[in-house]
Amino acid sequence: MRFNDVTLALVALLFASATFALTSVGEVRLYVEGLACPFCTFGIEKSLKKVPGVVSLETTIRTGLVRIQLESGAPLDPAALNEAVKKSGFTPSRIEVTVTGTLVTSNEHPALKSSETGQTFRLVEPGPEGTFELLSAELLERLRSASANGSERLTVSGQVHSHAGLPPAVAVESFEVAP
Amino acid sequence: MTHLRGLVALSIASVGVAGAVQAAGINTNVALPVREGGYVYRTQLRFLDRDVDLHAIPNVLVYGATARTTLFGILPYLSRSAGFTDAGLRQSDAVDGFGDLRLLVRQTVYARDALQRTSRLGLLAGLEIPSGKDEFSSHSTDYQLGGVYTLQDGRHELDADLFYKINTEGRGLELGDELQYNLAYQLRVSPWEWPERGTPSQIYLVIEANGKTSQETRSGGAKLDGTGGTIVFLSPGVQWVTRRVIYEGSFQIPVVQDLDDGQVETDFVAAAGIRVQF
Numbered sequence: 001m002r003f004n005d006v007t008l009a010l011v012a013l014l015f016a017s018a019t020f021a022l023t024s025v026g027e028v029r030l031y032v033e034g035l036a037c038p039f040c041t042f043g044i045e046k047s048l049k050k051v052p053g054v055v056s057l058e059t060t061i062r063t064g065l066v067r068i069q070l071e072s073g074a075p076l077d078p079a080a081l082n083e084a085v086k087k088s089g090f091t092p093s094r095i096e097v098t099v100t101g102t103l104v105t106s107n108e109h110p111a112l113k114s115s116e117t118g119q120t121f122r123l124v125e126p127g128p129e130g131t132f133e134l135l136s137a138e139l140l141e142r143l144r145s146a147s148a149n150g151s152e153r154l155t156v157s158g159q160v161h162s163h164a165g166l167p168p169a170v171a172v173e174s175f176e177v178a179p
Numbered sequence: 180m181t182h183l184r185g186l187v188a189l190s191i192a193s194v195g196v197a198g199a200v201q202a203a204g205i206n207t208n209v210a211l212p213v214r215e216g217g218y219v220y221r222t223q224l225r226f227l228d229r230d231v232d233l234h235a236i237p238n239v240l241v242y243g244a245t246a247r248t249t250l251f252g253i254l255p256y257l258s259r260s261a262g263f264t265d266a267g268l269r270q271s272d273a274v275d276g277f278g279d280l281r282l283l284v285r286q287t288v289y290a291r292d293a294l295q296r297t298s299r300l301g302l303l304a305g306l307e308i309p310s311g312k313d314e315f316s317s318h319s320t321d322y323q324l325g326g327v328y329t330l331q332d333g334r335h336e337l338d339a340d341l342f343y344k345i346n347t348e349g350r351g352l353e354l355g356d357e358l359q360y361n362l363a364y365q366l367r368v369s370p371w372e373w374p375e376r377g378t379p380s381q382i383y384l385v386i387e388a389n390g391k392t393s394q395e396t397r398s399g400g401a402k403l404d405g406t407g408g409t410i411v412f413l414s415p416g417v418q419w420v421t422r423r424v425i426y427e428g429s430f431q432i433p434v435v436q437d438l439d440d441g442q443v444e445t446d447f448v449a450a451a452g453i454r455v456q457f
Contacts, residue, residue: 034292036331041378042422042456043214043243062373064294089212089246091292 025076025114026098028068033091035064040090047084051077064093075119078162094130098157099170100178103147106167110135110143112156122169126159132171139172146177153178205416205429205450206389207363208340210287210299210329213243213456223452227445234258235278247290251283251305257315276312281305283323296332303327303342309349319349325359334367336383348397355394355407363387365418378422385416389431395439405441412448425454 030048035041041059048054048066053074058067070076078095085092099121101112112121123143127133135143147154158173213219219241227233236256244250258275283305291298307321325342340361346354369382388411395407416429431448438444 033294034290034297036295036297036333036336037420038378038381038422039420039425039454039456040211043212043217046217047214058376059378060374060376061378062295062375087216087246088214089243089287089290090297091290093294 025070025074025117025119026100028070028076028081029096030066030068030081030085031093031095032059032064032066032085033093035059035061035090037061040088044085044088044090047088048081051080051084053077073117075117076160076168078160078168079164095160096158097160097170098155100153100155102153103143103150110140111167112154112170120167121156121160122167123156124169124171126171126173132159132161132169135172143172143175146175205363205385205387205418205427205452206412206414206431207338207361207387208303208325208327209338210285210301210327211297211331212246212287212290212299213241213249215243215245217243217456219454219456221452221454223450225448225450227448232260247287249285249287249301251281251285253281253283254278255311255315257312259314274312274314276315278311278315279307279317279321280310281307281323285327296330298330299328301327307344317346317349317352317354319347319353321346321354334371336363336365336367338363338365351398353397355396357394358392359390361387361389380419380421383418383420385414385418385427385429387414387416387429388412389414390435405439408438408442409435410438410445411435416450423456427452427454 032044035044038061041061044066045057045059048057048068053070054068055071056069059065068081076097081095082092099112099114101114101121104111104113104120106113106120106122110123112123113119123135124132125135125139143154144150146152154175155178156170156172156175158171160168160170162168221237221239221241223237225235225237227235234257238254238256240252242250255278256275257278258273260273283303285301285303287299287301289298289300303323303325305323307317307323309316309318309320322345323342325340327340328338330337338361340359342359344357344359346356363385365383365385367381367383370379373379390409390411392409393407395402397403411434412431413434414429414431416427418425418427429450431450433445433447436444
């Protein structure tokens with residue numbers, strides 16, 4: 001009996017660890033313009049729930065912020081989220097994410113690659129008036145240094161956007177070494 | 180004569196029936212979107228206090244074909260009863276059944292969104308099919324064109340619509356064309372300030388002006404007495420808006436009844452209803 005209990009506990013622990021490890025993208029923060037009543041938030045949430053990987057949502061009408069939790073290990077598809085908002089008749093403003101992964105180079109661009117899902121995020125910098133710029137040499141050096149040249153995982157937060165045919169890009173607003 | 184009386188009653192009731200398309204104002208149309216693939220069902224119980232009592236239950240099904248194109252099907256269920264004296268004897272006349280089916284399409288032609296704010300303009304076109312019970316049917320295919328505008332800005336909302344309905348001849352009777360005009364202002368009173376997180380249910384106070392001007396009915400090319408005119412309601416109301424369901428009540432008081440002689444006047448219209456989306 002004791003053996004079974006220990007076995008079950010170990011299995012549960014292993015499962016919990018695996019679940020935690022698979023979560024490479026934390027909470028997704030999607031900002032929507034045009035929201036002014038609860039009846040409208042229902043429509044947006046129904047559309048977003050159809051996006052693969054979305055498991056839960058919470059909308060704050062005051063800020064137009066939809067907090068999205070993705071399924072463990074599910075890749076982030078910013079274009080699909082934006083499209084879902086448009087299909088509900090409203091205007092997506094921006095998407096912010098927190099991503100954990102390894103610093104790599106993708107098509108000669110610095111990027112963050114999730115070892116769990118394999119999804120790659122190009123790294124860029126926030127520019128003036130909502131634009132994006134290539135990663136500066138200074139910020140790249142700081143990222144390399146913090147990650148010990150790619151041997152340590154980094155957690156990066158910032159606005160994400162996508163271009164057709166390219167991996168999504170994260171504008172690095174903050175970063176830290178992943179625990 | 181009974182048929183005409185039913186049509187007149189339906190015509191008056193349709194101030195609200197048309198307004199029931201998908202309103203933020205309770206009797207006024209709205210230009211807010213229905214998500215692609217989404218449905219909204221709306222029904223009301225409308226009671227008209229007149230010499231001829233009329234209960235109308237407009238059933239409205241709304242479908243979001245795309246984010247900018249919305250389809251509406253409206254099927255009113257009506258019940259009319261009247262007491263009258265004939266040859267010194269008190270008589271009563273009661274009938275109920277479905278009215279004509281109305282199909283509409285709304286196309287959003289302008290939309291501008293910002294934080295806590297949206298401004299939208301839609302154009303509507305549709306037709307009414309003579310599918311209803313004899314007493315409640317115009318027996319003609321009629322056409323409707325119009326526009327609707329909505330501005331939501333924080334706790335304030337303004338809706339306005341304008342419709343022109345072209346009535347054609349059916350069974351020798353041609354109802355006059357109709358112009359409908361509605362204006363609604365809503366004030367969110369609860370919560371007065373939105374919370375820092377989440378989306379609570381909301382209560383709105385509503386004040387509307389709902390009007391309709393009708394041309395005279397014609398029969399065999401001749402105008403019929405006791406038809407046509409203008410009626411305008413001032414309509415206070417209240418709405419409880421949740422994420423999935425809207426509960427609402429409105430009390431319409433006629434402030435203008437410039438009706439051709441011989442028409443029964445409306446004392447008031449009371450309406451209570453719900454909207455559910457799925």
